[in-house]
Amino acid sequence: MDLKISGKVKEILEMQSGEGKNGPWKKQDFILETPGKFPRLVCITQWGEQIDKNNVQEGETLTAWIDIQSREYKGRWYTDVKAWKVERGDSSSGAAPEGGMPGDEKVIDFGAYDDDDPPF
Template sequence: MAYELTGKVKLIQEPKTFESGFTKREMVVTVEDGKYPQEINLEFVQDKVALLDSISEGMEVTVSFDIRGREYNGRYFNNLQGWKIVIPENNAAAPAADEYFATASAPGPEFEDDDIPF
C-alpha cells in the first residue's frame, strides 16, 4: 500500500553500502502536524538511492513511500521506504525552470559561432 507525505527536507545522510552489496540512504522530512512538527525518517534502497541526488536540505518535497515491517529476535521494526520524490513547482529552494534553461542553453566561452557545424 502506498502512502504520501509533504514536508521540508531537514537532513540527507550519505549512502551506506553493506558487504552484501545492499545500498541504502536515509532522509529526514519535517512535516507540519498541528502544534508539534514531526520529523519523519525515510529510507531509499538500491536504485532509489539516486532519487536523493537532486534533493537538498531545505527543499519542500512530496515523498511516496511504502511501510515495511519485519521481526528480528522477537522484536518488530517498521521502515518507511521511499520510491518517488516530487518537488512542487512553487519550491523556493529549487531553481526555476526558466533559470535552468537560460543557463543550460547559453553557449559557454569555449564555443564561437564559427565552431557550430551547421
C-alpha cells in the same frame, strides 16, 4: 492504497552500503519534517538507484510516496518507511502517482489537529 507524505528535508544521513547474497546494495535515509502546529520528524529510506535518481537535498520541500513495512528480529520489531517516488514541492494536488488512479493515494497529514489535541 498508496501513501504519501510531504514536508521539508531537515537532514540527509550518511549513505550505507554493503554486500549481500544478491550482490552490492546501498541505502540512504533522510529526515522529513511535516508542516503544522505539531510538526513530526520522519526518517525515510531510499534504496539503490532511487538515491541518485531523486537527489534529495537538505532544505527542499518534497512529497515522498512511501511503503511502510515492519519486521521482527529476535523478539523486537523494526519499522521502515521506504520512498519509492519523490516529487519536488508540496504535491497535495490529488494527481495520481504512476500506476494509480486519482483518489487511490492516502495523504499522511500530521498537521490536521485541533488546538486542543495533544501532540502525540
